[in-house]
Amino acid sequence: MLTIGTLAKKTGTKVQTIRYYEQIGLMPEPGRTEGGQRRYGNAELDRLSFVRHARQLGFSLDAIRELLDLSDHPGKSCAEADAIARRQLKQVEQRLARLEALRTELKRMVHECSGGQTSDCRVLEVLRDHSECLTEHEDIGA
Amino acid sequence: MLTIGTLAKKTGTKVQTIRYYEQIGLMPEPGRTEGGQRRYGNAELDRLSFVRHARQLGFSLDAIRELLDLSDHPGKSCAEADAIARRQLKQVEQRLARLEALRTELKRMVHECSGGQTSDCRVLEVLRDHSECLTEHEDIGA
DNA sequence: CTTGAACCTACAGTAGCTAGAGGATGTAGA
DNA sequence: TCTACATCCTCTAGCTACTGTAGGTTCAAG
Incomplete structure (x- = not known):
């Protein structure tokens, strides 16, 4: 115990x-x-x-609830569990794509920092400059 | 207006x-x-x-608050803004590494689904089988 | 002047925990 | 057996970053 x-x-x-x-x-x-x-x-x-x-x-906890339910009923079809996993995989791949874009932009920001005053700072400039935004009005995922 | x-x-x-x-x-x-x-x-x-x-x-909103503060005081050193961006880049790279590992495991789960009953389901099996867990007791990030 | 879309405040709810207060329990050593 | 103290208990509130709803007001077009 x-x-x-x-x-x-x-x-x-x-x-x-x-x-x-x-x-x-x-x-x-x-x-x-x-x-x-x-x-x-x-x-x-x-x-x-x-x-x-x-x-x-x-x-998600909801998805896990479904998986546990499937797991508790061994006679049920595997297809549901597979669907949940596929959904999860799709989400992960979307997040990966977004994060890779972010990494690129952040790297650019960091490399271009000249070390001077904030008035010349590329980091702030990139954030200020809307036109350089690659992904416009996309929703912000976790 | x-x-x-x-x-x-x-x-x-x-x-x-x-x-x-x-x-x-x-x-x-x-x-x-x-x-x-x-x-x-x-x-x-x-x-x-x-x-x-x-x-x-x-x-994060806190980081943005800092950045806005820097942006409001153009005489300040750029180093701070750069540090924030670097911190952010590090986090992004950590998240990327995690997500890539997850993608691998999820792909394996999905590919191995035989389409039978949940009792033979690889998806559930992988989740049940703790020994196949690559990342043990790691914290769960967003 | 009317209509209806867009605005207002205030509050509750979301996910997935995490932290703290204030007190009870369990166990190991003296 | 007593005591100390780590661990447990419940309850409540807080976290991030919003989102949604209720019930009412304002604005601008026709």
């Missing part, structure tokens, strides 16, 4: 985060000691590992 | 976002009509363009 702290260490999660997952129904309510402290078993350890791994892959 | 809606369209910002920027002190309080509606000039248009551009480049 694991305390919440031990579970936290084993999965690289904060204690509060585990309680938060319980609160939003992503983790089940565990057993308690007489004094009211949570005690976990291996099933919970596996489930939390699944959740953390999926989070590291960028899945 | 621009209404808030026109300013929003010109900069690709939502009206509420402009009011929010005003509230947190990123945009100045503009002039008002007799009826109390906001009216903007070119200075505000420039400032908001600066903010949006910086946001698209991934700068």
Whole structure:
């Protein structure tokens, strides 16, 4: 039987985060000691590992909820899980494209800084100059 | 004189976002009509363009506040602005590295999906199997 | 003068946690 | 057994960067 702290260490999660997952129904309510402290078993350890791994892959908590549901019903079609993963992959590729553009522009900004006064600063100039903006009025993703 | 809606369209910002920027002190309080509606000039248009551009480049609102401050004091050293941009570049490169790793793993998941039942699903298997996790206990960034 | 789009304030909600207060529990050593 | 103290508990508020809604007012065109 694991305390919440031990579970936290084993999965690289904060204690509060585990309680938060319980609160939003992503983790089940565990057993308690007489004094009211949570005690976990291996099933919970596996489930939390699944959740953390999926989070590291960028899945939203909602997507993870779906994946857990699929995982709980082994007879269901794999297609849904595949669709979720594909959606995730698409999002990741979009973010990559954006970030690569940002890197280019930031590099340019840094290289062109002459080290003088801010009035000559390319960093500020690039940000001021709207016409150099590559991606106009695009939404700002995370 | 621009209404808030026109300013929003010109900069690709939502009206509420402009009011929010005003509230947190990123945009100045503009002039008002007799009826109390906001009216903007070119200075505000420039400032908001600066903010949006910086946001698209991934700068936090705090970083933008610093940049605006530098921009408002043209005598200051450029080094600070440069430092902010460098910090930002570093973050972008870290995010890129993470996302590239994620893409690899997601691609593998998707390609290996056999199309059968969830009990054989590679997507779920990969998420379940902690040992295949490349990046253990790393923090989850945006 | 009327209509309707755009404006106003104020407040609540989003994701995904994180931090703190103030107090209870569990366990190891003396 | 007592004590110390790390860990646990609940509850609430805060974070970033917005977004949405309700209920009401103003502006400009026809």
